[in-house]
Amino acid sequence: MSHEELAAWLRLVLTPGVGNDAGRRLLAAFGLPQAIFDQTASALRQVVSAAQTSALLSPPTKLPAQVQATHDWLTAGDSDGTQQRRLVTLGDPLYPASLLNLEDPPLMLYLLGQVRLLGAQPNLASAPVSKAPDASHSIANSWPTKALAMVGSRNPTPQGAQNARQFAKALSDAGLTVVSGLALGIDGAAHEGALVNHLIDTPASRLRTLAVIGTGIDRVYPRQHRDLAHRVATHGLIVSEYPLGTPPLAANFPKRNRLIAGLSSGTLVVEAALQSGSLITARLTAEQGKEVLAIPGSIHSPQSRGCHALIRQGAKLVETATDILEELPWPEVSSTTNKIADVTDAASASPASNTHSDLLQALGADPVSLDALQARTGLDTATLQAHLLELELQGAVGRLPGGLFQRMGLG
Template identity: 55%
Template sequence: MEREELGAWLRLLQTPGVGPETARKLLAAFGPPQAIHRQPPSAWAAVVGQRVAQAMATEPEDLATLVQATWAWLQNDPAHRAIVTLGDEDYPAPLLQTEDPPCLLYAMGCTAQLRDLRSSQALAIVGSRNPTPQGRLNARAFAQHLTQTGLTIVSGLALGVDGAAHEGALDGAAAGQCATIAVVGTGLDRVYPRQHLPLAHRIAQHGLILSEYPVGTPPRPENFPRRNRIISGLSQGTLVVEAALESGSLITARQALEQGREVFAIPGSIHSPQSRGCHALIRQGAKLVESVQDVLEELRVPDPFAQVPLALDTPPHDTPTPEHGLLTLLGHDPVGLDALQARSGLDTAHLQAELLDLELQGEVQRLPGGLFQRLVRG
């Protein structure tokens, strides 16, 4: 992209009243932005109305500053940064099949892989920003196993399930594979949340970070629900690991359905608020998922590990030990010390000692409120 072309795109998209739908109408009527701006205001008004046409006649405030900042960002690492538009051959094909594709897409990382992105090769994994320890393990394990089958994992770089899914994908990817795609709600010159700065660097080395927002865009709350349509649009299906009833992950699932994509949900404890969103999706027709094979069969993706049990409820060890008796009594729901003492009949000191041993082994997680939860690994 040349600087003049970039300036024309930014002028169009930064004009007050020109959202993606209006921009697409103008592009369809007149061609690329440079051609749009050569038209008289009367021609604009015939397509988008007088009010928007009047706004288009004036250059947006701070446009020159934005063009300079964007050009500098792009030229700082041209091998790993790109801006693609609706008409570019590198524009991700799956997004062209959605109702509301972004007009301009900023990309960072393995940008040469943009043109090869196919929804049949990608799965979105989303969920709570505050997952249970088991939910975090599930997200990471599913992402790792699914990446090993050749799928690219798409998520939103948020805390919780998103971060775990990206990490699992990076763990499971083969050399040269596009392991994971992070679709963010900020400009690509910043990382949000800041805790994920090292993770973002890893993703840029082995995958892609995408945004429709200009450089300098801060983490505005309204941007995150909107970016979810890109997460689902890039993917053949969306797997919801954990979600409360008001979770943004349910927005992604709804958009996946509207785009004709598959929706999967992992059930959880009936006592956990983080499971209620998944249970609601299952009641509405989402596929209940207990193992990686459930996802692969629905997507018709060959499973190179078909003979290896990958269900996440597989016991972590085969040899019974004294601790296994306590793990059985723990079950899979969070439980308090008093309840566990009543179940086990152990005195307090012995029970706390065994729980500490299990924590150190990574078999049990201590939760707020004096609760304990068994962790099951894939």
Template identity: 55%
Template structure:
């Protein structure tokens, strides 16, 4: 992108009092940012009002620094791009959203923006089972040819990206998109630095934030609309009632996307958000195949029709998530809820968190005996130790 064109787009972003709605009105009226700034104040006033029109006449002091930093960042890697609303590579899925970003910064496999995707989101502090579920579902989605979109946060997001990378099909460009709430020259949280590097190599990092933007709280709810818009559906793995994941689910619903939720224990605060979504009409899912069936997604990354379903059609050719026609049924291995085991202690544990006293009353074993047996099961990965001296059986994943 030429420097003057980049400067015009960034100037539009940096001008105070010019929000995304006003910016889109200006672009609709004048066709390009350069034309917006070349227009007279009176012409701009007819679109956004006199105060905003006069502010547009003043070049922001920080503009030159942002332009220089962006050009340096772009020159450091051929996998880096800046996409604007006028760019033919700008994802159509976002253009169909009610509030598309004016500018997107991207690093990695840009072609993934045109692929069919599923958003996978959830708690930053999931239970061990929730983390396992996120990884396992994402792995199966990737194996089936869906791109997994998430937000690179701790917990469910990180596990989703890791599972998608693990399930990357041979020869595929990538399997996951991380939409972040900082500039792409920063990684937040820092412990995901190595994960972000892997995503840049085998997926795509995406942000609407200018380079140098720190992890400011308002940026994260805003990035959720991008996550929801890029995907054909959103799966919430675990979420408390005040979780930001519910924002993503609401935005997905408003955009006409599917919303899925994995149920959990009625005693777990991390399951209450999912249960609330299910009460509101989200589809309860137990396996990755449940989601693939709802999305009419067949093996090898292909849309398929389900004759038994009424009122739902597969995406039309030429849609934002264009798919190849193929009626081969999907046969991926999906995570399932485990059946009763041959270990009486595991059966007694069930799948809800439980304390030693309650477990002792349930099994008749002493606390000392239970501690030894639970340690063995914990070391073998069958039981997780939770805060508050609680224990929970881990399901197969």
């Protein structure tokens, strides 16, 4: 888009007190943003409030800097072209059609990654906007239709994180796009699982994973996920509705969850406490008429109570990737369900299942203390700790806060 078009869109988005709903009404009434700012106060007042009208008549003080920063970001890109950048506005042919069903679809989306797989052209900064936004028209593009959101706790148990990686890998291998929020815990594990066995320099042939973030797209939050974000952009896509430079504000993360739900055909909650933000994503998914799925866990784990509550409310109980493929309407992947079941079963098997069998049996599925294990096995403390350390190094046992241990895998 031209510099003038970019400035007008950013002015609309950055005007204080004018959110997505008022923005859509203004666009419906006057067309493109440039026309909005050509209106008189009385004309604007017919569409929005007096306070909003007053704000629209005064350009935001930070607008010039934001326009320049956005232009620079769009035209920068990677020198080798492995990651593309695009600003998509409401009404753009590349705008995801599934988001038009939201109550407040974002006016703009910032995209970073494999934009070429959506049908965009490489010259991302110069693509013109030739018509006014129309939320009712049919938009044809290549956003993934077989996409599953995977969300959960930022502080998962070792088993929860392992489940997220295993399910994400199995589903991604089956051709699904794994959608999550790049947060610590389950989100990060889901993105990692979707990218298993795919080297950073291997050209992407489809979007394996999609990250919807709650900051400006020029920021990575949390910082620990900087390398992961680069891998996501190399084999998938990062999406943000927030202007460049937006810091990690607490209010933005629940809001972005509607986009995670909107870009997916359903949501799998891997592990979540009762007050988890993941339950917001699950609620929004249900409100959009899509499937909610949940993996059950230990009755003693607070991180499983959110999943159990969802199951009581009607969410699909999931034990294998096959359960997901059978529940969601994707007949073209039905022929792969046997293969996926094998992948899931193999991934969930403990690497130490042929050794230390008595101790693994004594561990069971729930977290357990050292004292309880001693009572169950009759082993002295030194011997028990030596066996636990060996199993931990093999990845068969996880160490939890409070001196508890948990068996990894269900095999």
